[in-house]
Amino acid sequence: HLMAYPSGRVPLYSHRDVAEALGSTLSITPKLRDRLMLIVDAVPQFVESLSDQLTGLGYRVVIARSGTEALEKARRLQPCVIFLNPLLPLLSGWDVLTLLKSNPETQAIPVTITATVIDEEQALQNQADSFLKLPIQPKELKQTLQHLLVTSKELDPHPPANNSLTLLHLFTNQTSNRTELSDDSHLNxxxxxxRYRILESDDLEQAELLARVWKPNVVLVSGDLDNPMEYLQQLSCHAMLASLPIVTLDQKTTQAASQISGLLVFPCLVGTDSKTLEDDSPEISTLLQVIQIAAGCVWRPSILTVNVSTLPVSIDNDICLDQTDETVGQFPKETEWLQALLQYLQTAGLRGLMGRSWQEVIQQLESQSIDLLLLCWTETDPQPDVLAKLTELQALASKPPIIVLDHRNSELESTSFLALPEQAQQLATCILAPPTSMTELLDAIHQAIAQKSG
Known part of the structure; x- marks a missing residue:
């Protein structure tokens, strides 16, 4: 069935349609990599020191400065390790630890108490998974992380199935209506x-960060919106969220989403009221099947594109994407070409992403969440720090295929014959020089990925 809207048509799935479509649904899901750490501390110098150390080890860091904030972020973000200082305002860290370990949603998350040595015995008595003495030393931190991350996977009694999916559930309620909130909780x-992994967010900036860290398969939008068009337009400005399939649960949101170019929408208009959604109900069965179809239709290789000349070393997580684009915009023609390339990759069945910093690029390669790296080369005389980063990439133990696009000014005949720096040549799986059509580039991408898979 098709539902007609001003910008085109959107598939509307019935029970029978979904059952037939599942026969050709893909179920390939990559192994998720735990890269998010939660620091719970009210002392600025301790927060800064630990955050710098974890960031230096390639982890993403989220900070909570109170007990209630810690409990909420632990539940929603599901970090791989929580670093908890017992000295917190109002709700103490010991109470936070007890609540974390008594909640089924958070009890499996390893918790490391960070305190003075006199608190070590109490930490272990209160079910802490490990203890670090303040100030935290780098060697001890690395040993603790290695132990926790290995042990937590070995002891997990319910490891995710190989074909499990990760959903990013966006709550869009603009009122404090408890009935609506209870429906969302019931659905979760x-x-x-x-065995679905559920990530939750009621904020698009936070949701974009979650999407970059956890690489969800599907975005699920629920709740009442006064202005769904405005909300979804804001969502479409977040590159990672906009690249994911979106399952909508009401007609108003579905209609708005269908009118925004670039969004891939999968409506499921069966209703999600907690009174009708039960374990064996046709409504929940249809919803589950639509989610699987959305994930199967969109799982595709991830291509990370990088403008080597303008990429900063690092970028603050709080900087918005618009500001990042302004930084990259020092070379507007090249940036415009890369943005056009991203759209082309999307239409060709690939997931196109644009690198925001060298730190982020290296983190994504280390986590093996990228299937191919595309380096766009524009400078005849690259800066020393660029060459140093290429050397750092070369040293990575495992990396995807890397295609280098030689976009130096080909109008000058002299540059057409200049070899790329040795670091780029050693790193490249393939070097493409102009003129290179989009079709030729796409062929090179598929060939490089196929060779890596083989």
Whole structure:
């Protein structure tokens, strides 16, 4: 069935349509890599020191400065390790530890108490997974992380299935209506019972960060919106969120999403009221099947594109994407070409991403979440720091295929014959020089990925 909207048509799935479509649904899901750490501390110098150390080790860091904030972020973000200082305002760290370990949603997350040595015995008595003495030393931190991350995977009694999916659930309620919130919670419980990993967010900036860290398969939008068009237009400005399939649960949101170019929408208009959604109900069965179709239709190789000349070393997580684009915009023609390339990759069945910093690029390669790296080369005389970063990439133990696009000014005949720096040549799986058509580039991408897979 097709639902007609001003900008085109959107598939509307019935029970029978979904059952037939599942026969050709892909179920390939990559192994998720735990890269997010939660620091719970009210002392600025301790927060800064630990955050710098974790960032230096390639982890993403989220900070909570109170007990209630810690409990909420632990539940929603599901970090791989929580670093908890017992000295917190109002709700103490010991109470936070007890609540974390008594909640089924957070009890499996390893918690490391960070305190003075006199608190070590109490930490272990209160079910802490490990203890670090303040100030934290780099060697001890690395040993603790190695132990926690290995042990937590070995002891997990319910490891995710190989074909499990990760959903990013966006709450869009603009009122404090408890009935709506309870419906969302009820829906999450039903999904978790079927081994789905659920990420939650009611803020698009936070959701974009979650999407970059956890690489969800599907975005699920629920709740009442006064202005769904405005909300979804804001969503479309977040590159990672906009690249994911979106499952909508009501007609108003579906209609708005269908009118925004670039969004891939999968409506499921069966209703999500907690009174109708039960374990064996046709409504929950249809929703689960639409989610699987959305994930199967969109799973595709991830291509990370980088403008080598303008890429900063690092970027603050709080900087918005618009500001990042202004930084990259020092070479507007090249940036415009890369943005056009991203759209082309999307239409060709690939997931196109644009690197925001060398730090982020290296983190994504280390986590093996990228299938191919595309380096766009524009400078005849590259800066020393660029060459140093290429050497750092070369030293990585495992890296995807790397295609270098030689976009130095080909109008000058002398540059057409200049060899790329040795670091780039050693790193490249393939070097493409102009003129290179989009079709030729796409062929090179598929060939490089196929060779790596083989």
């Amino acid at each position: 419980r039903l999904l978790q019972a079927r």
